Amino acid sequence: MALMKSWVGSANSADCPFPLNNLPYGVFSVDDGEARCGVAIGDMILDVTEAEAQGIVDLAGTPLFDVPYWNDLMEQGPAVWAALRDRLTTLLAEGAAERDEVEPLLVPMARATLHMPMAVSEYTDFYAGRNHAFNVGTMFRGPENALPPNWLHIPIGYNGRASSVVVSGTDIRRPWGQLKGPDDAMPRFVPCARFDIELEMGAIVGTPSEGPITVAEADANIFGYVLLNDWSARDIQAWEYQPLGPFQAKATATSISPWIVTKAALEPFRCDTPAREFELLDHLKDCGPMLYDIDLAVTMAPAGKPATTIARTNYKEMYYSAAQQLAHHTTSGCPMTPGDLLGSGTISGAEKSERGSLLELSWGGKEPITLDTGEIRSFIEDGDTLTLTGAARGDGYTIGFGDCTGTVLPALADPYKR
Amino acid sequence: MALMKSWVGSANSADCPFPLNNLPYGVFSVDDGEARCGVAIGDMILDVTEAEAQGIVDLAGTPLFDVPYWNDLMEQGPAVWAALRDRLTTLLAEGAAERDEVEPLLVPMARATLHMPMAVSEYTDFYAGRNHAFNVGTMFRGPENALPPNWLHIPIGYNGRASSVVVSGTDIRRPWGQLKGPDDAMPRFVPCARFDIELEMGAIVGTPSEGPITVAEADANIFGYVLLNDWSARDIQAWEYQPLGPFQAKATATSISPWIVTKAALEPFRCDTPAREFELLDHLKDCGPMLYDIDLAVTMAPAGKPATTIARTNYKEMYYSAAQQLAHHTTSGCPMTPGDLLGSGTISGAEKSERGSLLELSWGGKEPITLDTGEIRSFIEDGDTLTLTGAARGDGYTIGFGDCTGTVLPALADPYKR
Numbered sequence: 118m119a120l121m122k123s124w125v126g127s128a129n130s131a132d133c134p135f136p137l138n139n140l141p142y143g144v145f146s147v148d149d150g151e152a153r154c155g156v157a158i159g160d161m162i163l164d165v166t167e168a169e170a171q172g173i174v175d176l177a178g179t180p181l182f183d184v185p186y187w188n189d190l191m192e193q194g195p196a197v198w199a200a201l202r203d204r205l206t207t208l209l210a211e212g213a214a215e216r217d218e219v220e221p222l223l224v225p226m227a228r229a230t231l232h233m234p235m236a237v238s239e240y241t242d243f244y245a246g247r248n249h250a251f252n253v254g255t256m257f258r259g260p261e262n263a264l265p266p267n268w269l270h271i272p273i274g275y276n277g278r279a280s281s282v283v284v285s286g287t288d289i290r291r292p293w294g295q296l297k298g299p300d301d302a303m304p305r306f307v308p309c310a311r312f313d314i315e316l317e318m319g320a321i322v323g324t325p326s327e328g329p330i331t332v333a334e335a336d337a338n339i340f341g342y343v344l345l346n347d348w349s350a351r352d353i354q355a356w357e358y359q360p361l362g363p364f365q366a367k368a369t370a371t372s373i374s375p376w377i378v379t380k381a382a383l384e385p386f387r388c389d390t391p392a393r394e395f396e397l398l399d400h401l402k403d404c405g406p407m408l409y410d411i412d413l414a415v416t417m418a419p420a421g422k423p424a425t426t427i428a429r430t431n432y433k434e435m436y437y438s439a440a441q442q443l444a445h446h447t448t449s450g451c452p453m454t455p456g457d458l459l460g461s462g463t464i465s466g467a468e469k470s471e472r473g474s475l476l477e478l479s480w481g482g483k484e485p486i487t488l489d490t491g492e493i494r495s496f497i498e499d500g501d502t503l504t505l506t507g508a509a510r511g512d513g514y515t516i517g518f519g520d521c522t523g524t525v526l527p528a529l530a531d532p533y534k535r
Numbered sequence: 536m537a538l539m540k541s542w543v544g545s546a547n548s549a550d551c552p553f554p555l556n557n558l559p560y561g562v563f564s565v566d567d568g569e570a571r572c573g574v575a576i577g578d579m580i581l582d583v584t585e586a587e588a589q590g591i592v593d594l595a596g597t598p599l600f601d602v603p604y605w606n607d608l609m610e611q612g613p614a615v616w617a618a619l620r621d622r623l624t625t626l627l628a629e630g631a632a633e634r635d636e637v638e639p640l641l642v643p644m645a646r647a648t649l650h651m652p653m654a655v656s657e658y659t660d661f662y663a664g665r666n667h668a669f670n671v672g673t674m675f676r677g678p679e680n681a682l683p684p685n686w687l688h689i690p691i692g693y694n695g696r697a698s699s700v701v702v703s704g705t706d707i708r709r710p711w712g713q714l715k716g717p718d719d720a721m722p723r724f725v726p727c728a729r730f731d732i733e734l735e736m737g738a739i740v741g742t743p744s745e746g747p748i749t750v751a752e753a754d755a756n757i758f759g760y761v762l763l764n765d766w767s768a769r770d771i772q773a774w775e776y777q778p779l780g781p782f783q784a785k786a787t788a789t790s791i792s793p794w795i796v797t798k799a800a801l802e803p804f805r806c807d808t809p810a811r812e813f814e815l816l817d818h819l820k821d822c823g824p825m826l827y828d829i830d831l832a833v834t835m836a837p838a839g840k841p842a843t844t845i846a847r848t849n850y851k852e853m854y855y856s857a858a859q860q861l862a863h864h865t866t867s868g869c870p871m872t873p874g875d876l877l878g879s880g881t882i883s884g885a886e887k888s889e890r891g892s893l894l895e896l897s898w899g900g901k902e903p904i905t906l907d908t909g910e911i912r913s914f915i916e917d918g919d920t921l922t923l924t925g926a927a928r929g930d931g932y933t934i935g936f937g938d939c940t941g942t943v944l945p946a947l948a949d950p951y952k953r
Contacts, residue, residue: 239657239696265778266777267722267775270713273779273782274782275693275694275779276782278657278870280657280869280875290868293867295866304685306818306866328947329711353867358780359684359778360691360776360780361662361691361693361781362780365864370868399951400724445783448710448712448783449710449711449787450787452696529747532746533749533818
């Protein structure tokens, strides 16, 4: 597919993350006005809430955008999703008949504040990147036992906290937590000293389901994708995670990119999951290309310093697709709802420079990394800004998500000394 | 405290679970009418939604009961909770001046269908009963290593699925799942063969919080309690739970009792947590009696047969209180919201007859139990009805929750053969 041209000129460059081919959904406000639904086009945002209020966009006969989140559209299902995308494409395409009506509804992105694009119903985080699982397993159990026995048969995951999901740009407060180091006689309650990122993609469930669904049905139910950083307190995790999995180590915050890129925009970038070591059981079998070729990168910037790219990888490094994860999520009959967010798990490539967490990049702190600005890092220090970026590259155009960024603030004074 | 008398005569017997001392909150409908908020009194339900519509109940100046859940009240905080309880007590007490206005708002409980009393925001399940953790640990790792190293220092828990929480009376469909027995060469996708209950109490968060809160603050933020049965697929759990904890094994359903018993109603039954093997760190220290003396029981009834009581225990068997669990839940900064549900973890006493799961009662299937009706059970069979009951016993009165019951239906035909 080639670049589709828009009358919004800034959308027509090969590097612009928001060409007419993309049309990602977000929520924005201007000055102190109320938050509203918008679609990114070039360096502008089309106010979809206002477009609906004026009757320029009219779907399903019922208002979908009079609320500051996209869940009402998600719930409508694929036919309405396609109808909106068609309508927006018509309105914003080069030569559009309705340009005069639409142009007053554009807001410069530079003037807008971006908010959470959806109400997160529930949040699940998977562990479905093989290089990441192998690296972490090797650090903890040696390379022979790196992958848990179930890993090649099911996409392992755990439920996270929806209440802790925040939009890109939100500052992240270094957490306190109980931990016990190998040399400690007793546990201590201290600020996290091994605070980390996890480079992930998030899949957003649109259509609800009640019972078990197939991988093909799961793919059909997915509304879109975001970049996702699952902030992780490694020292808290090490003490708490046996036998019930990560809990407070993952509950400080999870950041997502401000724009939901729809499945439709990503269609040209579909690719296959990797070769299988063991054949998957029927309920998890691949039924077409369900991963996406999306370049991903992580940058780290100490306070007041320029950013260094510390990792580059690609979403196609996943072993399980989001559709397989969602299908697995429903096997026991678990109901899924619009706004459910599924983190892919940390995405790491095979090379050292392709690792999606500091835990892997610094090999548990044993091999600290050096930034271009000279600082040495094993884990995140106060004031560091971590940013995820993602781009699918088409023929003369780019599909972007907006940065997924956060700055880590110092821990509070002891929260229990009041 | 003694029985408080109501002009609703059925509320005044020592065995009635819903005396004036209780006033638990639920959601009900009659015939096919719309669901509304109600409070149980004797064998009647007072229609609180209608009482508010008529101005008989007026709190906070804003409607709280025009929706079929109690979350709007929860959000208001302790002062409004107390005001409602005072007002309801006044309206329903013997000799109430407003009896003539209130009496037409009573609905016989026998005519009502009970619904979920709240919208569950998120659901967390703990593992904080010592006898249960010891029993399960002994089965899997032997008595010397039964308790994980962190167990005596933090209330271990994991996030569950809010979407799978259902009200008592909802049928429970036996799940399918991927599992691999010790003698299997490869995993299989089959119906669960070791389907189980977990006898728990659920604490409901009322007041929201943003950062870390103390145990005392956590106690103040709790709105009330329900009975909770965390249905568990033991064979699925055994294969999936390492290293990230239970996932699909716990996602089929969690049943709760239809009535939320408020913290106020339980005040006379407060009791201390047990002696501590290790002193807890400051953020988890007990700050008063935060458990409750509530008798609990489980019955099992094969299809068409009378029920057998298979376990009796008490909520005071917990090692950690709900307040300690909630405080721990916030240590990393995790935001908590009205309607968050915290399962206590399975409650087992020290004796064999006091175990709150079939896993423990049948010792992993090695010592099947025999019901009064002659059937032999290691785990749940299709058609079995499992019921939890709870009662706090005061001086001449009883505080009840309503039964928490569910019947297990046969697994669907293979959900992927369509």
